[in-house]
Amino acid sequence: MGALRLFERSLFKKNREYFFLLLALANIAIVFIVITINLVLAGQGVRIFIKEGLSFITTSAWSGVKESYGILFALGGTLVTGGIAIAIAALLAIGSAVTIIEILPSWARAFASTLTDLSAAIPTVIYGLWGLFVLSPVIGGLISTPPLSLLTPYLGSPGSLGTSLLSASILLSIMIVPFSTAIIRESLARIPKYIDEALYSLGLTKFEVVMIKLRYIRTSILTALMISYGRAVGETVAVAMVIGNVLNPDFWRIFSPGYTIASLIADQYQNAEAYTYMVPAIFGMALILFLIGLGINIYVSIISRRG
Amino acid sequence: MLKKIIPIGILIAIIIIGAVALFMYKPWGGVGVPTQPTDTRNTAVTATATTTTSSGMIVLTFTYEDLSVKAEIPRKEVLITGGGSTFVNPQMQAWAQKFRSVSGGYVTVNYQSIGSGAGEAKWFDKALDFGASDVPISKTTYDRLISRKASFIQIPLIAGAVGIIYNIPEWDESKCGPLRLSGDVIADIYLGKILYWDDDRIKMQQVEECRSLLPHEIIRGIHRSDGSGTTALFTLYLSTVSSEWKTRVGTGYTVEWPRDAMGYGEGARGNEGVSAKVKGTKYSIGYVEYSYAVANKIPMAALKNKDGFYIVPSAEAVMEALKRGAKDLPPPSSFWGDVPATLINREGEKTYPIVGMVYAFIYTDIVSDIVSNKDLAAALSAFFKWVLTEGQKPENIVTGYVPLPKELAAKAIKYIEDYLKY
Amino acid sequence: MDTRRLRSSLGMLVFALLFVISIFPVFHLIAVVFINGSSVIASNFPGFFYEERPLPGTEEVGGVGPYILGTLILVSLATVIATPIAIFAAIYATQSLRSRLGFATSTLTRAMIEFPTIIVGLSVYGFLRILDEVLGMIGLQNPIPRFSALSGAIALAIVMIPFIYTQIEDGLRSVPNDLREAIYSLGSSRIKASIIMMRYIKATVITALAIGIGKALGETAPLFFTAFGSDLYPPIDAGMLFRPIGSLTLGIYNMALSGYDNWIRASWGAALILLSISITLFIVSRILSHRRW
């Protein structure tokens, strides 16, 4: 009764504000969606943690026949590909943003930014097709000829094909770049002109000025990369097409094929229901992916608050 | 106060009316709102005899060799939703398209290749009107069906095989013919026990003048990475011929490949992934569906069968296995788990050893949504009768699929007639 | 002195090179899809846009009509579901200060982007199955069949919401404080103030919708167990929202993996259509939102 009255009071507190409060239904819907999905994930996923315990994430095994599931290899693959992808994307996105804002004349600037934004609008399936037919053969050629092939004993198995953790990393980085470029570009453009003037008036070269400006916006750059990675980490179809899809316990051997969590899900969901614990394992993986994403978001909100 | 309540009242009213309208309207279960098809579509009926019963059904007769079956098609637009096996998808699409014109445009079969495992599970969930799978109903699902007291049938639809493909640049096919392999050798290759192509056990199987062509190169073992019925059939074969395989790896949609762990194996998505990877990787070996290899004209290895003959897959060689294996089907609602093994590694001079069938699952009890809908049940019955008769004729078979022997088709039709009542 | 200048030029050259490297794949990709796709569409023009998929293994490329129809229905339905939820939630979250609900939506939507989209599809399926059972117990029937255009649209909407929401929320938060103060100082209610601010950021709203729709257009995974797919035209009537429906992405995925030459060619044609729709949508949204860069 008290709660009802409280609700009533908040509803009619101010003139016509109840309409505004009705908007909260939308927020409730979103919270409901996330909670529902997480309940489904957790409800199923918990079963695999009960069965496998911690070894679900500390061992490498994936066998429906034996009903044994350990996703260390996929977890490792996710982190390794993600790390390399971020590193490459950082270079490319910073380069693009600097080129667009600092080098290109203003008429080309609009065109170039549109172009990078456009690449964010391309469906990921099409990236996957391209990665499979164009990118991985090229990577395969690169890693089987010197100087890269000299690293093969440490990073791969002999005769590696193009479909590998490395190809997946590079494809991911290509998909991340447009997002990161857009964010870095905007923060670079948002640096007030008087900062430029101050730096140039000290007699610095363009490159030095740019480097100082980049350092100035380093939290934005980090945020941009993390957010874009978050968007790519759940990418299933495109990655599944180029990563080689092999249970590779040595996930640091990036010239070899491997798995990411998302591509393992994409590969296994079709027949998962034929086994007792494969569906829980898949949902358990999704839960882990969600936690990684949540972690990234919390981290980003912390660093951006500090910056 | 009243002024404030009115807008909220109106909103809530709209929501309630909308919700009620949605609840009243219940067109699912795969059946569309009946609409009267145009007369031009009626004339498209192509089957041999057309009569109309008192209940308004179109009666058609289908034949296959000396089989002749009557089927009734409702005079209403009916949508059948099926899903499962990826292997049968191209064939099913062809059947669906042809059957729609056979039914005079009344019956549309929407089949989606969501995977055998998912097909079985979603059928069990009653989200599908029928499920199709490369293996019969699994033990778990079967037990759940029994405990639920559900009645259902499973019937074979069509057959296929798994072919072994390879890439050895030195191998001269025009001179030596297809590579010859035995099951235990293939198992040991994938187990990682045979490393090189010039291993004696491979060499000795080839004709003498070609033995020296096999290079001292590491064999790359390619396999399906996605869960698939093809892998299930292939590993079933390996388990049959190699006890070590059976204990170390086993049979399933996805298994752990010992050769991968050694760094000499790799997975690929789908048949085309495997075939592309084998094509692109020197000294590799892989397996694909027979129909896929035929459609894409990929040469396959000759496999040693139980009687020691080396057989290249072909429609006849598969048919031989079918005739020997599934002579008699178990009762429709019993556990069929042993049926696939009866087709594997059969004896005979021309019998190919890795052969399997696609099975369809249909509920037959009145309680289920499907059968409470008379039109849907009739359409399902007619569709599968057509598939098992006209559908097995060469003009309706997609290249690379193997029709069922007449005896098997007749048995399956009998199950439909006996159990799928409407 | 000179080395400094050389270093500067070199450094800027490296930046420019990185830019070229980063946009090269996109050019290449568009070119590949365009070259492969256009010849396919030309070989059966204009039938490619409305015919059904041909039989496998024949010479015909047929058409992708049911997929185009399905994509249009699914995406517009999803947009109708997602847009109001995302916009209302964003308004509520930005305009109600210190609201826990607002904070929750803001954090949760950002995490929602991380869901692998296939899980969204599986979850919608699972939820509808539970709904089936619960409603069945009280003698009602679930109005949303598990395999239907409606459930597909719900899954797509869930994928879209976070993208639209985050854009609009960022837009609303970037409304300058003096403008915000000016609006409220006129004594407007929060809803009125929100409308004014939405008008102020309408470019962002258009961009947000374009991003959301673009995302939905390209999604395959969430449709597997919801929209289910359909390669033939379903009966076209009011009930079609309650029946399975196809989509361009499902069509591309299935045909590209089929191994039949004519289907693979058709999938390139479908990929070109999908790419064209995405690019057109993108360009139109750019023109509408008048963004300079």
Place this chain on the structure above:
Amino acid sequence: MGASGASIEIKDLRVWFGAREVIKGVSLSIPRNVVFTIMGPSGSGKSTILRAINRLLDLYPEARVEGRVIIDGVDVYGDTADPMAVRRMVGMVFQIPNPIPSMSIYDNVALGPRLNRLVKSKKELDDLVRWALEKAYLWDEVKDRLGLPAGKLSGGQQQRLCIARALAMKPKAILMDEPTSNLDPVGTARIESLITELKEILTVVLVTHNTFQASRVSDYVAFIYDGRLIEVGPSSKIFTRPENELTEKYITGRMVA
């Protein structure tokens, strides 16, 4: 530190922004070690002249410059001129205090010397930073917190930090673009007294629209109106016996711009 300032010669300077001519032929001759004020209403082109001196107009792609600027005999717009070298020779302070807010106080001052390799050792750099901060009357306020981000300082302090940053380059001239327009009276007074001190070591070119400030600090004054030079001369003369009517109106505050 008895450095001497530079003389600056501006000859028939014309600047276009796009198609609009903003500076319409201005010639000025600025002697060494003085405070030379360019005065005029908003939008008259004062800041543009200032930015033409150290080629900061290069940053504006739409700007086009004609005419010559000669600093100590170096033709700034000559074929062999190096804009970076010019800017190193001429420091600049802006309307809005613009230290890099995230950098420390020390780093802000040390930035120029470090990148321009003016110093050989850490010790030398420390001395230079200290010297510059002392010259800018900031040392006593910040000596204990040199590592603090510059953004934490007050507006007046930030502006003095900017002056220190310019001074650390040991320039021969310093350009000041309305350095006090964003400061409170206390901050303004400190900057003004600083300006008069600075002419001991270099030439100060000050831009302001504030006639009182101009009269307080300058040795010479040039009055600019609508991109043209109206009158130039010693401060005492301009403020007591202006020759031009416009100048008189402006100084007496009767100008309706």
